[in-house]
Amino acid sequence: MTFQKRSCFVTTMDLKLKDHLREDLIDQGFTLTTPAYTFFSAKKKGISCTLYTSGKLMIQGKEMDEFIRFYIEPQILQTFTYSNPEPTDTSERIGVDEAGKGDFFGPLCIAAVYADKKKIQGLLALRIRDSKILSDPAVIALASKIKTICPHTLVILKPKTYNQLYARFQNLNRLLAWGHATAIAELVQKTHCKQVIIDQFANETVILDAIKQKKLDLELTQRHRAESDLVVAAASILARAAFLQGLYDLRLFYKIQLPKGASQEVIRVGKAFCSKHSSYLLEEVAKLHFKTLQEILAH
Template sequence: MIKESNPATFVTTVDLALAKQFQKDLEEQGFVLSNPQYTIFAAKKKGVSCTLYQSGKLTVQGKEKDAFIEFYLEPHILKTYSYTHPTHTEHAEILQNLVSHIGIDESGKGDFFGPLCIAGVFATGDGIAKLKAFGVRDSKLITDKDILLIGRKIRESCAYHVVRINPLKYNELYAKFLNLNRLLAWGHATAIEQLVEKTDCHEVMIDQFAAEHIVITALKRKNLEVNLTQRHRAEEDLVVAAASILARAAFLEGLEKLRQEFQLPLPKGASAKTIEIGRQFVRQYGKEELEKVCKMHFKTLDSIL
């Protein structure tokens, strides 16, 4: 994927196999979509607009384009970070920070069905070496089967804490926070609080998901004083990568529990299959039961009901 330098416009190429998911994601984020000639779509909302052409060329403009690229486009569509981290190479080895510290990451925020999970892991220098031996790396690079296997090894060897917010509780909390990033910050602060209490470690690294002050504010509300590092691609750190694995394992286990309870193959993500299964769920159990299995603020819900 290629980026051309331009102070006003970001230009790259997108794998057209991702076009449908890209479009659905933008709709869920509140973009208004249109279909000008020679495009797959054009999308616009306050502060940012983007156009995906039939050739695969994508342009992004607007005063909010940097945040859109940093927090959504690069991690979820491009899977490269040449815009926000121009010196980063995709094949860079995982960083090995051997100082004892806590790592935090989440899973499930983009999945309509299932819980939101935030996990924290604490490891010392020796523990970090063990994590490497276990095959710990960014959870997005690991199969579900191996996530569960490596997750068990992490739990057996490290201090950890998992905050699993099942859909019913998630919807209750979202109604209180009215903002996913503030809800995530609360979950991160809760995991940090528990691990600081268990380990007396105050060195914390998290994968940055929003403006820095959001998590800092959540920590202050808990009267937590830590040396917090917020980094994009923090999963390059082995302890954060271990946390990402535990968070993903908790999500997979929570989703499977819901599948068993309702005897439906609830899918990951927020795709056309999600809508199909969502409609089947409503036919079998009624729309009032949806809050037990899904995140009710997703625009996916509008397509189901």
């Protein structure tokens, strides 16, 4: 199956929100003009957004993807026809995604989800979409529902185990490939499904080598933004829910609020953690190969 990236997205919107949209676009750095038959046409590098007097909204440009997924759909349209996968694809498959790889604190979690035609209908009924455009409570609630519908596997690498594996692989992509291949192998054994789709995170050969080491015979599809596939989106939700639970457990155990990401706030909390406990215990809560570590340990 081939997936083509759309160069233009056209939809209709509630015109009661036109002033709200206009103000937001100005705040986001768009330049507005008013061509004939439009309320406005807004442009900035990589994106153009035109609202016609008919209510038709047209968005174009190389950078439109994230703009639609993270702003237009959740905040203006409140529908997800662009970021939702094509519901016509009901072929059985395994989708795989991970969460936590960009977070200094917490585990790395990789999820694999299997769905056939009936299970895909169940996922569609839940309005499953990429976990990145969902709130944490929504992710947790949907994850429990997905688990009741679909066979799945989770590879959860708590920080100490993650650090040990990173020391062995000496490369994040090879570690990710091993985790993906492990999750896939377990689910293939459960379901005997050989059609797998993953979000491409490195050169194609990296995951292919890991699959080969597991002696798996698969039809593997790797592509960027694979979360637009329904089953991969379901996997992204399970992975993120597992990451959120892992981070919560660490917060509870060490009685310190461990933030997501790798920001200045993470550095501040890392220093506080070392003061409260010990820098030696960072291996229990954090991914030590991050450059963030040096900033935390610096005086």
